[in-house]
Amino acid sequence: MVYLTRKAEFSASHLYHNPEFSPEENRRVFGKCNNPHGHGHNYTLEVTVKGEVDPRSGFVVDLKRLKEVMHREVLDAMDHRFLNKEVPEFLHQIPTTENIAIAIWQRLVTKLDRATLHRVRVYETPDLFVDFYGEA
Amino acid sequence: MKAHLSRRYLFSASHRLHSEEMSAEENQATYGKCNNPYGHGHNYIVEVTVSGQVDAQTGMVCNLADLDGFIEQEVLARYGHENLNTMKEFAQEVPTTENLCIQIYEIVQRGFLHAHLERVRLEETMMNSFEYRG
Numbered sequence: 024m025v026y027l028t029r030k031a032e033f034s035a036s037h038l039y040h041n042p043e044f045s046p047e048e049n050r051r052v053f054g055k056c057n058n059p060h061g062h063g064h065n066y067t068l069e070v071t072v073k074g075e076v077d078p079r080s081g082f083v084v085d086l087k088r089l090k091e092v093m094h095r096e097v098l099d100a101m102d103h104r105f106l107n108k109e110v111p112e113f114l115h116q117i118p119t120t121e122n123i124a125i126a127i128w129q130r131l132v133t134k135l136d137r138a139t140l141h142r143v144r145v146y147e148t149p150d151l152f153v154d155f156y157g158e159a
Numbered sequence: 160m161k162a163h164l165s166r167r168y169l170f171s172a173s174h175r176l177h178s179e180e181m182s183a184e185e186n187q188a189t190y191g192k193c194n195n196p197y198g199h200g201h202n203y204i205v206e207v208t209v210s211g212q213v214d215a216q217t218g219m220v221c222n223l224a225d226l227d228g229f230i231e232q233e234v235l236a237r238y239g240h241e242n243l244n245t246m247k248e249f250a251q252e253v254p255t256t257e258n259l260c261i262q263i264y265e266i267v268q269r270g271f272l273h274a275h276l277e278r279v280r281l282e283e284t285m286m287n288s289f290e291y292r293g
Contacts, residue, residue: 041216052217054224119218121162151223154163154208 026141027083028071031093033102036063037118040107061105066123067146068097070131072138084138096130120147124155132157163277164220165208168230170239173200174254177244198242203256204282205234205263209274221274229271234263256283257291264291 038061039053049057056062070093074083100110106118112126124145132140146152175198176190186194193199207230211220238246243254252258260281268276282288 039218043216052222117218119213121164121213121220122218124162125160125213150167152165153220154165155160156163158161 024073025076025083026071026073027086027089027138028069029086029089029093031068031070031090031098032065033068033098034063034065035101035104035106036061037106037113038062039117039119041117061107064147066101068093068127069142069144069146070127070140071142071144072135073141074138077137084135089135089138092131092134096134097127100130120145120151120153121155124153128155128157160213161210162213162220163208163210164223164226164274165206166223166226166230167204167206168235169202169204170235171200171202172238172241172243173198174243174249174259175199176253176255178253198244201283203238203259205230206280206282207267208277208280209271210277211274225273226271229267233266233270237266238263256281256287256289260289260291264293268293 038058039056040049040059041052044052070089072084072089076083101123104110106113106123108114110118110126112118112129113122116122124143127145128140128143131143140157143155144152174193175195176193177186178189181189207226209221209226213220238259243249243259246254248262249258260279263281264276264279267279276293278290278292280288280290
């Protein structure tokens with residue numbers, strides 16, 4: 024079994040707000056992330072797949088195909104978007120880094136043909152990142 | 160769903176690697192430059208990974224402000240700009256980055272109750288890092 028990781032970057036804006044909370048509670052729980060007009064990040068995405076090395080190609084996965092899938096399923100939808108307003112998963116769910124990692128996993132997991140998705144890592148900043156392994 | 164959240168923090172401290180149980184020659188042979196008598200310092204980066212169910216109300220494993228507050232108070236304020244050899248946890252133990260990593264793990268494990276601690280990773284320099292999972 025070999026693990027292969029491909030990185031990508033996207034930039035997007037978001038805000039944290041739960042309509043079930045009062046304004047005070049939103050402010051207390053989410054702090055500056057609750058500022059009403061949103062703010063942005065340069066996100067780094069790392070997608071790790073695993074599989075056996077194909078004896079003919081020497082590949083776990085065709086990187087070009089993986090890159091295309093990441094672009095089509097994730098970057099086209101999220102890059103230079105306001106996540107709360109433009110990405111369906113976040114119309115009714117807060118686009119925290121945790122939820123972004125889960126959403127990306129769900130977008131990719133059925134779209135990889137040869138390899139198995141192992142991990143989605145999303146860096147919101149170089150000092151903050153979330154890993155999702157598809158665990159319930 | 161269960162996710163892992165990792166956060167990186169920086170602190171600077173000095174140490175000297177020296178064991179009272181070894182002769183001067185053995186200390187020198189074991190620790191090399193790290194045994195120089197007046198110590199030396201590093202910019203340490205501590206990477207803390209916690210895990211848990213993503214809360215449906217907040218979308219979070221735990222509130223980052225709680226984790227930051229805890230680490231700042233219990234780890235960064237404790238070790239930042241200190242000489243590790245003078246601290247009580249290193250009175251009997253050499254302040255290698257292995258031992259410091261274990262100490263930090265135990266502080267977080269004991270005191271941070273908002274999520275499950277998965278691991279502490281400590282970078283001594285860009286070239287060296289250590290990881291402890293309990």
